[in-house]
Amino acid sequence: MTETEGVSGRSAVVTGGNKGIGAAIVAALLADGHRVASFSRGGDAPEGALGIACDVTDAAQVEAAFKAAEEAHGPVEILVANSGVTKDTLILRMNDAEWDLVMNTNLKGAFRCAKRASRSMLRKRWGRIIFTGSVVGLYGSPGQVNYSASKAALVGMARSLTREIGSRGVTANVVAPGFIETDMTAVLPDEVIAGYQASIPAGRLGVVDEVAATVAFLASDKAGYISGAVIPVDGGLGMGH
Template sequence: MSNASENSTRTVLVTGGNRGIGRAIAERFLEAGYHVAVTSRSGEGGPEGALTVKADVTDTASLDTAFSQVEAEFGHVEILVANAGITRDMLLLRMTEEDFSEVINTNLTGIFRSVKRATKGMLRAKFGRIILISSVVGLYGSPGQVNYATAKAGLVGMARSITRELGSRGITANVVAPGFIETDMTAALPEETQKEYLSAIPAGRFGEVADIANTVSWLASDEASYISGAVIPVDGGLGMGH
């Protein structure tokens, strides 16, 4: 990754950057010297050194206000890491339309809202990095996650369409697909379930949030300026790039 002095004028916004993978990504950019902002639903809880703004990705007006706050502090967003998401896991026959639509609205439409708002400044600057946080589930599938997998798979088509629309304007759009990453959410799973997942991972270990943060920071760097429309799995071989 490029050094801090080269990136000190660039602004990063990480949605859902107050915990888990999003927080680790924000901290990685802070270490590298970027101006970093994160969104959270409460407007609190972001890492030290980051500007934390209140935003709900299901609310366009809320997002617009958050972006305006970031722009007032740092200038336009040059790097967007669209990470905010929820789960409503349930087997298909028991999944309600509300369970499905809530996940789609946050994990897919919410990212569309975030990207659309961010590209306004990127187009003016003729520079932008759009990084969408998907999941191995979006490519590999998972029982009980029809809604989540659908949303995460949709991000692939989104990134590739954005690449074809905006690639000539200095804007890249890529997808990072994490596998089983050690977070508070995964730690709460029963031990037997964790063992079952582990047995399917060729690397023989679960991932760490740093694995995702390092990949995202590289995609945002000048070293990855000719990569767009790509799906990068960070899953220890679980999905085999599907």
């Protein structure tokens, strides 16, 4: 047991932790006894977490947010880079702004946070970096060239980080959710949901707690020998990819 474990757990940062999958991840880490800072544009956070306003596309805001988290909770030991946006359209209609927004948030934002978090992890010789990817990162999806590319790139980032800093007790993994019940899927027509379910071997959509439980395990001491992995939470939709 290290000096930061025990009753107070470890210092964790979750980006995009204010709603949906991110909020469930925050709740799971809190339940495991960790001290959690939740980054979001508005700074709102689930009960029990420290809410910090941060736009991950802004390097200065990322630095300020990490400083605030460390002042409150100590050096960051767990990072869940969960912030993400979509700007879906077919490639012939996709413009540079739609490409850049998705890449700057989903990929460059994750890079900024991983770079900043690794600073304290390397000093402590312990760390967990977890990226929220997506089944479409390797499976593909029409109208999501930008989103799919950004999520696929997280796999290369995690594997490169594993080779670069894995010898210092830091792991880097990707959790790849499939179709999950969130506010976004709640507004979809029944026939669209039925179409999704027909393509999923499990025959249903996932729930946010299933993704959060996977993240919580990867953040634990028990997952210390898992790194550079892509863990699907998709009901079997993307198997083989």
